[in-house]
Amino acid sequence: MHKEQHLLALSDHTREQLLQWIERARVLKNDTKCRPLAGKIACLIFEKASTRTRVSFETAMYALGGQVVFQTKQDSHLGRGEPLKDMARVLSRYADALVVRTFGQEVVEELARYAGVPVINALTDRFHPCQILSDLLTVTEKKGALDKLDFAWIGDGNNMANTWIEAAAIFGFNLRLACPQGYAPDGEVLQWAMDRAPGRIRLMRDPVEAVKAADVINVDVWASMGQEEEQQRRALHFRDYQVNAALMSQAEKDAIVLHCLPAHRGEEISEEVLEGPQSVAFDQAENKKHLHKAILEYFILKTAV
Ligand code: CP
Numbered sequence: 150m151h152k153e154q155h156l157l158a159l160s161d162h163t164r165e166q167l168l169q170w171i172e173r174a175r176v177l178k179n180d181t182k183c184r185p186l187a188g189k190i191a192c193l194i195f196e197k198a199s200t201r202t203r204v205s206f207e208t209a210m211y212a213l214g215g216q217v218v219f220q221t222k223q224d225s226h227l228g229r230g231e232p233l234k235d236m237a238r239v240l241s242r243y244a245d246a247l248v249v250r251t252f253g254q255e256v257v258e259e260l261a262r263y264a265g266v267p268v269i270n271a272l273t274d275r276f277h278p279c280q281i282l283s284d285l286l287t288v289t290e291k292k293g294a295l296d297k298l299d300f301a302w303i304g305d306g307n308n309m310a311n312t313w314i315e316a317a318a319i320f321g322f323n324l325r326l327a328c329p330q331g332y333a334p335d336g337e338v339l340q341w342a343m344d345r346a347p348g349r350i351r352l353m354r355d356p357v358e359a360v361k362a363a364d365v366i367n368v369d370v371w372a373s374m375g376q377e378e379e380q381q382r383r384a385l386h387f388r389d390y391q392v393n394a395a396l397m398s399q400a401e402k403d404a405i406v407l408h409c410l411p412a413h414r415g416e417e418i419s420e421e422v423l424e425g426p427q428s429v430a431f432d433q434a435e436n437k438k439h440l441h442k443a444i445l446e447y448f449i450l451k452t453a454v
C-alpha cells in the first residue's frame with residue numbers, strides 16, 4: 150500500500166486532502182443518521198494511555214455503524230515480542246483499519262509496510278496527526294480561514310509541536326514556537342517545514358514574543374507519556390512557560406487557547422486560563438470524535454485495496 154493509503158503523518162497528504170477531511174468532519178458533526186461503516190471493524194492497538202483518542206475513535210466507529218476491537222501491549226503478543234510484520238498481516242485479515250498509539254514513529258511505519266488495511270497514527274512520540282486535524286476543525290469554527298491566522302506554540306517541542314509545524318508548512322500559516330533551551334522540536338521536521346514554507350515558522354525562547362499578535366495559542370504538557378521520570382527536571386526548565394493570565398495579557402484580546410488535554414493545571418496552564426472564556430479545550434475534545442468519523446470513513450471506504 151502507498152503512504153497515502155495510511156495516516157501516519159500530515160506531510161504524507163496534500164493540503165486539499167486535509168481540508169476535505171476537515172470539511173467532511175463538519176458535515177458528519179451534524180449528521181447523526183449516516184451509517185457508511187456498517188459491517189466494518191477497526192482494530193485499536195494502544196501501547197500508551199488514552200481517554201479522548203480511544204473513546205472518540207470507538208464512538209466515531211459506532212456512530213457510523215461500525216464496530217471496534219481494542220488491544221493493549223499487555224493483552225496481546227506485542228508485549229511478548231511478536232514481530233510487527235506478523236501482527237500487521239494477521240490483524241489485517243480481521244479488521245478494516247488499524248488505529249495505533251505507540252512510542253516510535255517507526256512502529257506505525259513498519260505496521261503500515263506490512264498491513265493490508267490502512268494504519269492510522271493515534272499518537273507516536275513524533276506526531277499526533279489526528280489531534281491536529283481535529284484542532285484545525287476547531288480553529289476554523291472559531292476563527293475562519295487558516296492561512297490568515299497567526300499561531301503560537303508555548304512549551305515543549307514534542308509530538309504536538311512537530312505536527313503543528315507540519316500543518317503550518319502545509320497550510321501556510323505563521324507559527325511561532327517558544328521552547329526552552331534543549332527542548333526544540335524535531336530538527337528534520339523543522340527543516341522540511343522551513344524549506345516548504347520559508348519565513349512562516351520561527352523558533353524562539355521568549356513566550357511573550359511568541360504570543361504577541363497571535364490568534365491561536367497552543368499549549369501541551371511539559372512531560373509527555375513516556376517522560377514521567379523527567380517530570381521534576383522539566384518542571385524546573387519550563388517554569389517560565391506557563392500559559393496564564395499574565396501571558397494572555399500580551400496576546401490579542403480575542404485570541405483562543407488550545408490544549409489537547411490532559412492538562413496539568415498550575416503547570417503548563419493556569420486554572421484561570423483553562424477554564425476561562427478564551428479556552429476552547431473542551432470543544433477540541435468533542436471535535437476529535439467528528440474528525441475521527443471523517444478519517445475512518447475515508448480510509449476504510451476510499452483506500453481499500
Ligand atoms: N488529546 C489526546 O490525545 O488525549 P488522550 O491522550 O486522552 O487520547
Ligand code: NVA
Pocket residue numbers: 272307308309369370372373374409410411
Ligand atoms: N504530548 C502529549 C500529548 C498527549 C495527548 C503526550 O504525548 O503525552
